Amino acid sequence: MAAPLVLTRPRPGMPLCLYISISDNAISSVLIQEEEGEQKPVYFTSKVLQGPEKRYQKIEKAALALVTASRRLRPYFQAFNIIVRTDLPIRQVLRKPDLVGRMVAWSVQLSEFDISFERRGHVKAQVLADFGEWYLSVDGSTNQSGSGVGVILEGPGGVLVEQSLHFDFRASNNQVEYEALLAGMRLARDLEAKRLTAKSDSRLVTGQVNNEYQARDPQLSKYKERAVKLAAYFERFKLVHVPREHNERVDLLAKLASTQRRGQLQSVIHENIGSPTVDREEVLAVEEGNTWMTPLIRYLQDGKVGGSEDEMRKLPREAARYTLIGQRLYRRGFAFPLLKCLDSEEAEYAMREIHEGICGTHIGGRALASKIVRAGYYWPTMKNDCMTFVRKCDKYQRFVEGHKAPPEMLHMMVSPWPFCRWGADILGPFPLVSGQIKFLVVAVDYFTKWIEAEPVVVISADKIKKFMWKKIICRFGLPATIVSDNGTQLASKATAEFCQGLGIKQAFTSVEHPPTNGQAEAANKVILRGLWQRLEEAKGRWVEELPQVLWSYHTTPHSATNETPFRLVFGTEAVIPVEIGEPSIRIEFFEPETNKSELRANLDMVQEVREAAHLREFAIKTRITKLYNQRVIPRIFKPQDLVLRRTIHKAESNKLTPKWEGPFRVTKEMG
Secondary structure, three states, rough: OOOOOOOOOOOOOEEEEEEEEEEEEEEEEEEEEEEOOOEEEEEEEEEEEHHHHHHHHHHHHHHHHHHHHHHHHHHHHOOEEEEOOOOHHHHHHHHEEEEEOHHHHHHHOOOOOHHHHHHHHOHHHHHHHHHHHEEEEEEEEEEEEEEEEEEEEHHHHHHHEEEEEEEEOOHHHHHHHHHHHHHHHHHHHOOOOOOEEEEEHHHEEEEEEEOOOOOEEEEEHHHHHHHHHHHHOEEEEEEEEEOHHOOOOHHHHHHHHOOOOOHHOOOOOOEOOOHHHHHOOOOOOOOOOOOOHHHHHHHHHHHHOOOOHHHHHHHHHHHHEEEEEEEEEEOOOOOOOOOOOOOOOHHHHHHHHHOOOOOOOOHHHHHHHHHHHHHEEEEOOOOHHHHHHHHHHHHHHHOOOOOOOOOOOOOOOOOOOOOOOEEEEEOOOOOOOOOEEEEEEEEOOOOOOEEEEEEEEEOEEEEEEEHHHHHHHHHHOOOOOEEEOOOOOOOOHHHHHHHHHHHOOEEEEEEEEEHHOHHHHHHHHHHHHHHHHHOOOHHHHHHHHHHHHHHHHHHHOOOOOOOOOHHHOEEEEEEHHHHHHHOHHHHOOOOOHHHHHHHHHHHHHHHHHHHHHHHHHHHHHHHHHHHHHOOOOOOOOOOEEEEEEEEEOOOOOOOOOOEEEEEEEEEOOOO
């Protein structure tokens, strides 16, 4: 070079060409723009390979050179159409659906750019490359850990592609050898090889395919027919037998595929085969119409782009996320490796079958779209189509839960002092134990979060009165209010007279809104969760385990107060068993002489602890109320609107009664 090349500014609207070069220790690329038959350099990039990068296969080094150029020249890749001129089959490899490791990451990174590929060099060189000889080496391995095959494909210009396959089914030695040959032939076909020489160390496979041996086994006959069909794709195909000692590298790949996990394989392409090749049905397109998939399929098959200039720029970028398997289009997904693309009729069937078919339960639009994706299907307008489909379903509208956003503002309940307000509820029935006990009466203090619970045989007004007297009044004094639901025993005349005689106010939750008694419901959840985790299969011991569950709860800090219920009630923390097994500071330095005075001091200061806990609870509930009120969506109805009304619970109502009834027409706005 007599003088250094002068870099030029590219002209907008004209594509840029990228040439890549690779060697054992470095990779480089040059970005040029052709104008009136002259190539003008735009930018040069180079990278010295480090450590493991030197051991990359040639096709991986070429892909790395392309990725490196896209990272360093990102503004050019985003603003221009990039034409990569190379004789290596980078496009075919990156679009294979069964890539592993770094090749998958590179394929995803390059998918955002408008990149197309062309042969480099003169026509004569292109012809020589097209008709160059490709060499295929295959081998299979089967053992107690599983079965697998290894494939090595070598092409013109030093191209080397390795593929490993692991079988999820039991296979014989001969079956594995045939699977290895078919996998290698499919790989060569996908890379557009025309002249192929295959090598296998199985004399039976080579003899049957070359018609030297007769295939008497019915399954092996199917494998032979499939191999003959694939061989017809190539202009020249030759299968030769080689001794095992000359097939060491591919034999190692086969053993790795049959014994190790996918992440431990070093091959460029890895695939899990769920069933034998001859047992899988081939899907052929009987009738093809123009759908949203047609441009993508044409581009992936022929590389042709039609339409406007914007479509010519958009389609190659979009097609990088798709791949063709046979005659079927698939999209690379995140929740699922490959999503089968559907046209409008197939999408309608998928929505209808999943929504209201044999296994359908008339789910919502978003859930329907998510379930379709998880089933392995895709089309561009999936979410909107599912939402529209669900809106037209009468059964869904009548049984749907309704709008989750609250219609009214939240009013928080805060107890002014300890044991002022209690929430009461009945829990059960539980498994029957000795003494015929199967119910549990529960009460919780709104201030300290202290829980009282007592197992009972039957639920009656007398049992409720005894529980209130024994567990609440005799231990903590007379409360001001007891909040409960409208249960027969809690709202009975006898219970009302008992509370009225002691000056206790009864507050009942709304019949239409039982969660108003949320503090008691939260206590029920604590008790049930603790019993579930402690009992496991021994459900008949729930009465014996109840004190341990309550003890654990009383000695655990509550999130609302940041204090344990035990300390808020008694003024000091309880000694728990771990402090005996591994003595804590207060156990190691315990002084009986000063213990009583310290406890009295704690009682004097417990009011300060309670005030701090009360303020913390009030602040937390204030924040929750503010967030809750932000989600409130008032319900507004105008005259002449058609609406559904929530079904009123009646005596004849059951679990299968529709949640909504109607429709009704709004005739007048009351205010």
